Amino acid sequence: MRFILRRLGFYLIAFWASITLNFMLPRFMPGDPVSRMFARSQDRMQPEQIEALRKLLGVDDRPMWEQYIDYMHNIFTGQMGVSISRFPTPVTEVISSQIGWTLLLGGTALVIAAVVGNLLGILAAWRRGGAIDSALPPVLVFIGSFPYFWLAMGALYLFGVVLGWFPIRHAFTDGLEPAFTWEFIGDVGAHLVLPALTIVLVSIGGWMLGMRNTMIATNSEDYITMAEAKGLRPGRIMLRYAARNAMLPSVTSFGMGLGFVVGGALLTEVVFAYPGVGYQLLNAVQGLDYPLMQGLFLTITAAVLLANFLVDILYVRLDPRVRSN
Amino acid sequence: MTQPRYFRAARMTAASLAVGAMLLTGCTANVAKTGTSDAGANASAFLTIPREDMGTFVQNFNPFAPTVNPMVQQSIYESLLIFNPAKGDTVPWLATEWKAAEDGKSVTFTLRDGVKWSDGQPFVADDVAYTFELQKKIKGGFEYLDTVTAEGNKVTFTFNKPWSPALYDVGQLSILPKHIWSALPDPEKDANAKPVGTGPYTEVDTFQAQSFVLKKNPNYWQPGKQKIAGIKMLAFAGNDGANLAAANGDVDWAPQYIPNIEKTFVSKDKEHRQYWFPATGAMINWQLNTTKAPFNDVDVRKALSMAVDRDQVTKIGMSGYAKPADCTGLSGNYETWKNAAVKDNCTWTNHDVQKANELLDKAGYPKGADGKRTFKDGKPFEFKISVGATSSDWLSVANVIAQNLAEVGVTAKVESPDWAAVVAGYETGDFDSGIVWSANDPSPYKYFNTSMGTATVKPVGTKTFDNYHRFGDTKADALLSDFAAEADESKQKDIANKLQEEYNDVAPLVPLFSGPEWGAFNDTRFTGWPTEDNPYATLSVRSPTTVLVLTTLEPRK
Numbered sequence: 001m002r003f004i005l006r007r008l009g010f011y012l013i014a015f016w017a018s019i020t021l022n023f024m025l026p027r028f029m030p031g032d033p034v035s036r037m038f039a040r041s042q043d044r045m046q047p048e049q050i051e052a053l054r055k056l057l058g059v060d061d062r063p064m065w066e067q068y069i070d071y072m073h074n075i076f077t078g079q080m081g082v083s084i085s086r087f088p089t090p091v092t093e094v095i096s097s098q099i100g101w102t103l104l105l106g107g108t109a110l111v112i113a114a115v116v117g118n119l120l121g122i123l124a125a126w127r128r129g130g131a132i133d134s135a136l137p138p139v140l141v142f143i144g145s146f147p148y149f150w151l152a153m154g155a156l157y158l159f160g161v162v163l164g165w166f167p168i169r170h171a172f173t174d175g176l177e178p179a180f181t182w183e184f185i186g187d188v189g190a191h192l193v194l195p196a197l198t199i200v201l202v203s204i205g206g207w208m209l210g211m212r213n214t215m216i217a218t219n220s221e222d223y224i225t226m227a228e229a230k231g232l233r234p235g236r237i238m239l240r241y242a243a244r245n246a247m248l249p250s251v252t253s254f255g256m257g258l259g260f261v262v263g264g265a266l267l268t269e270v271v272f273a274y275p276g277v278g279y280q281l282l283n284a285v286q287g288l289d290y291p292l293m294q295g296l297f298l299t300i301t302a303a304v305l306l307a308n309f310l311v312d313i314l315y316v317r318l319d320p321r322v323r324s325n
Numbered sequence: 326m327t328q329p330r331y332f333r334a335a336r337m338t339a340a341s342l343a344v345g346a347m348l349l350t351g352c353t354a355n356v357a358k359t360g361t362s363d364a365g366a367n368a369s370a371f372l373t374i375p376r377e378d379m380g381t382f383v384q385n386f387n388p389f390a391p392t393v394n395p396m397v398q399q400s401i402y403e404s405l406l407i408f409n410p411a412k413g414d415t416v417p418w419l420a421t422e423w424k425a426a427e428d429g430k431s432v433t434f435t436l437r438d439g440v441k442w443s444d445g446q447p448f449v450a451d452d453v454a455y456t457f458e459l460q461k462k463i464k465g466g467f468e469y470l471d472t473v474t475a476e477g478n479k480v481t482f483t484f485n486k487p488w489s490p491a492l493y494d495v496g497q498l499s500i501l502p503k504h505i506w507s508a509l510p511d512p513e514k515d516a517n518a519k520p521v522g523t524g525p526y527t528e529v530d531t532f533q534a535q536s537f538v539l540k541k542n543p544n545y546w547q548p549g550k551q552k553i554a555g556i557k558m559l560a561f562a563g564n565d566g567a568n569l570a571a572a573n574g575d576v577d578w579a580p581q582y583i584p585n586i587e588k589t590f591v592s593k594d595k596e597h598r599q600y601w602f603p604a605t606g607a608m609i610n611w612q613l614n615t616t617k618a619p620f621n622d623v624d625v626r627k628a629l630s631m632a633v634d635r636d637q638v639t640k641i642g643m644s645g646y647a648k649p650a651d652c653t654g655l656s657g658n659y660e661t662w663k664n665a666a667v668k669d670n671c672t673w674t675n676h677d678v679q680k681a682n683e684l685l686d687k688a689g690y691p692k693g694a695d696g697k698r699t700f701k702d703g704k705p706f707e708f709k710i711s712v713g714a715t716s717s718d719w720l721s722v723a724n725v726i727a728q729n730l731a732e733v734g735v736t737a738k739v740e741s742p743d744w745a746a747v748v749a750g751y752e753t754g755d756f757d758s759g760i761v762w763s764a765n766d767p768s769p770y771k772y773f774n775t776s777m778g779t780a781t782v783k784p785v786g787t788k789t790f791d792n793y794h795r796f797g798d799t800k801a802d803a804l805l806s807d808f809a810a811e812a813d814e815s816k817q818k819d820i821a822n823k824l825q826e827e828y829n830d831v832a833p834l835v836p837l838f839s840g841p842e843w844g845a846f847n848d849t850r851f852t853g854w855p856t857e858d859n860p861y862a863t864l865s866v867r868s869p870t871t872v873l874v875l876t877t878l879e880p881r882k
């Protein structure tokens with residue numbers, strides 16, 4: 001319990017530091033949202049409208065500390081303001097209408113990559129020098145080192161355009177009404193295949209190698225030799241004795257990965273025109289949309305910290321050494 | 326001991342995912358492809374248009390939103406008149422005629438009879454007056470506008486000075502229904518989720534973050550021209566996705582920039598696919614900060630301009646889609662305004678390395694033994710060209726210019742941070758030079774006012790939103806105020822001719838090329854598109870002429 005409380009205290013400080021950074025960073029960027037918008041609209045916006053727009057959007061010249069107090073107050077009362085690039089839509093509405101798709105895409109890809117990658121890693125380490133161990137890692141590392149954009153475009157072109165197996169854009173067929181019917185769920189699933197598959201392809205190698213390497217270290221431990229000497233079934237030794245102990249780094253990575261899912265797979269969303277928050281974040285940064293940027297960063301920060309905290313709690317259960325400290 | 330729970334869960338997840346994946350692959354066989362040429366299907370099909378710079382849509386149809394949803398000002402709300410830059414003509418729309426007062430201090434529009442809002446209420450003169458009141462309150466601008474009075478079916482705009490550029494300014498503003506907007510407590514912040522307009526397609530249907538449909542306005546004033554069942558907008562997080570959709574034949578209209586369009590788009594279906602890039606966009610300039618030496622010297626500006634090979638700039642930088650500028654500085658949007666004498670006897674926008682060298686020698690920037698020129702204080706003749714990092718076409722334009730300049734011994738470095746940083750430099754005057762757009766209006770007044778009118782010049786350090794190069798010319802000022810006060814177009818043209826002569830003398834900036842208005846279409850399902858031979862509109866989906874296309878297209882039979 002004391003361990004958990006100590007960690008909780010640490011996370012609270014980390015949270016404060018990150019929201020303070022979140023406040024400061026966009027304000028250090030050159031330019032302001034209104035002139036950015038003006039530049040983007042090029043000749044379509046009148047210069048006289050800029051002052052009015054500035055007032056309308058609440059881009060203020062108040063001293064930093066006043067803005068900071070306001071900002072903190074808003075965060076703890078859940079008011080994230082109005083998005084500038086999607087004015088006058090509230091930030092919470094922009095995020096909430098899209099984050100579900102991001103979670104679905106990122107979550108599915110993360111779970112598949114972690115589960116399959118870890119299983120492959122376990123098998124590779126167990127049959128060291130076998131077929132899986134010698135063939136798969138180089139292939140997966142090779143695929144994983146492709147620039148993601150290129151890989152996604154390639155998959156999109158091959159499986160979407162040339163072969164026509166999978167839809168090439170959006171989260172479901174345009175015009176379909178979202179509903180809990182098999183037709184709609186199947187449609188969503190079909191649209192999920194290519195984007196999720198490409199993320200899995202580039203990330204699975206990392207999971208596999210990481211698991212394989214810790215497994216190999218674990219396999220040389222005395223208790224494994226002991227278990228073998230006792231004549232236990234190899235499958236039982238592999239999963240219960242070796243893999244369980246080698247899992248710890250993977251659990252950490254999974255927790256981290258879970259947190260980062262919230263931020264969205266930006267490139268995936270751009271390539272597949274997937275309606276998630278990743279592309280929105282890029283847009284917010286480009287448009288100097290402070291409120292939206294801050295809302296998104298806040299969501300991501302909170303998710304990462306929360307996931308890490310959960311991993312910490314899980315560690316207490318998985319690793320007796322943490323408890324004794 | 327039992328098996329650890331997390332492990333069992335993981336195994337079950339893996340198993341169910343594998344089953345799921347198999348189900349999914351089975352499901353995809355029936356994903357339908359659009360693009361049939363069946364007459365019955367075409368009649369009920371939606372005109373599909375991609376939007377390449379909005380990854381997702383929010384149900385917000387407020388025209389005061391800075392990044393307004395597509396089609397709000399094209400298909401939902403309409404304006405009094407429409408200026409078509411492709412042909413240079415003006416189409417009466419919600420107003421049937423207009424008349425400027427003799428003294429240039431007012432203009433009166435006569436409204437069309439029988440126009441209704443999509444909720445069935447009649448469109449009245451009071452709606453127009455109210456729209457301007459609201460526009461001035463929320464967005465500002467229209468400083469010249471004193472009063473707007475509605476009387477019967479006539480609306481009179483009175484100005485506080487003779488101001489002829491007003492006609493297109495007020496004429497092209499989207500008119501809103503007073504009975505809806507005056508009831509809103511906070512009009513600028515209202516999402517206007519169910520808009521009421523006079524346009525051809527106003528009824529929002531199946532709204533989702535990735536796409537939405539606009540269906541027919543049941544009370545449209547030209548019901549015979551609503552030949553399409555509706556408009557479907559698709560959201561794309563960038564040009565690539567939108568281009569893929571266009572190449573794949575999934576959209577009917579492709580208004581975004583498509584590189585190598587002949588090969589990537591047209592060649593896939595030569596019979597149905599066409600593109601047309603009229604030079605009606607803004608003039609794209611290389612703007613030199615004239616508050617700095619040596620850019621304050623007209624000879625230097627002209628010499629640098631002569632060093633630029635505009636054929637190379639448009640061919641390499643703009644893939645051959647843009648038209649090189651001439652000495653009038655006017656883009657293809659102002660073809661009818663151009664002074665033929667200035668255009669024909671053009672010197673300083675033609676590529677002439679020898680002349681450029683002579684001018685620079687004469688201005689006192691000698692070439693050293695190493696072939697490089699120096700400033701008067703002996704430092705090397707070096708400066709920066711700033712362009713936003715995301716504008717890949719303009720970046721290659723800047724690189725071509727830098728290479729061209731090297732031929733006359735001048736070193737230019739291309740600097741490409743984010744647009745926000747670039748524009749911040751332009752606004753405060755803290756830059757050497759940059760590739761910049763210019764004002765683009767039906768009349769050339771604003772172009773000349775923002776390129777050489779002293780009224781638009783702000784001192785360095787003070788923010789400005791036009792005339793970034795900070796050049797002012799008192800001779801141009803006199804001509805500009807004459808122009809603004811003149812209501813007669815033929816007399817305006819005489820003044821515009823003099824403005825071009827003055828522009829030719831002082832070379833306030835270095836014009837590069839007329840920006841093309843991108844546009845391509847696929848007529849498999851709908852016919853009647855504007856083309857070079859029938860330029861009743863451009864192929865833009867964001868300009869006032871878009872509604873002309875929407876009311877002309879019809880399903881292929």
